[in-house]
Amino acid sequence: MEESVSRRDFLGMSLGAVAAVGAVGALGAMKKTWDPLPSVVSGGFTVVDISQLAIGELKTFEWRGQPVYVLKKPQGEAKIEGRDFEVNGEIYTLGLQVCTHLGCIPQYNGEKKEFACACHGGVFDISGRNMAGPPPRPMSIPPFNIDGTRLVLGEEGEIYKQLVKA
Numbered sequence: 001m002e003e004s005v006s007r008r009d010f011l012g013m014s015l016g017a018v019a020a021v022g023a024v025g026a027l028g029a030m031k032k033t034w035d036p037l038p039s040v041v042s043g044g045f046t047v048v049d050i051s052q053l054a055i056g057e058l059k060t061f062e063w064r065g066q067p068v069y070v071l072k073k074p075q076g077e078a079k080i081e082g083r084d085f086e087v088n089g090e091i092y093t094l095g096l097q098v099c100t101h102l103g104c105i106p107q108y109n110g111e112k113k114e115f116a117c118a119c120h121g122g123v124f125d126i127s128g129r130n131m132a133g134p135p136p137r138p139m140s141i142p143p144f145n146i147d148g149t150r151l152v153l154g155e156e157g158e159i160y161k162q163l164v165k166a
């Protein structure tokens with residue numbers, strides 16, 4: 001009698017262990033799906049390989065608890081002084097995806113090539129410049145550095161300094 005109970009306990013524990021391993025695996029797979037691109041967050045820096053960005057597809061990364069968008073601009077889009085930068089012949093734009101009116105998160109519309117803020121109707125163009133509604137200024141550019149094709153958010157590089165000076 002006692003032996004059958006302990007056998008049942010053993011089976012229960014075994015099933016529990018298998019379920020726990022499965023749950024950990026599922027969480028790992030879900031995290032991989034959520035991650036827009038391989039990025040590394042460490043010591044206040046977020047590192048992204050921008051060569052993996054698809055043209056015209058906006059990706060958002062977390063940097064110090066804030067959303068930062070990065071976009072490789074589609075062919076034919078002009079390079080906007082003070083907003084965009086070039087790496088290996090491609091034009092990139094990035095910014096804090098936070099509305100400069102009252103801090104909502106503007107959503108990017110790839111067809112219209114603009115960000116729309118649902119809170120009070122603010123509109124920003126593809127390079128993050130305020131175009132309509134109450135936002136008083138463009139979305140902010142976070143400090144960043146370009147090291148080859150690595151974008152390092154949180155480091156003040158030369159390109160960043162030139163952008164914010166313009």
Ligand code: FES
Pocket residue numbers: 099100101102103104117118119120121122133134135
């Ligand atoms: S917070 Fe974006 S328009 Fe008001």
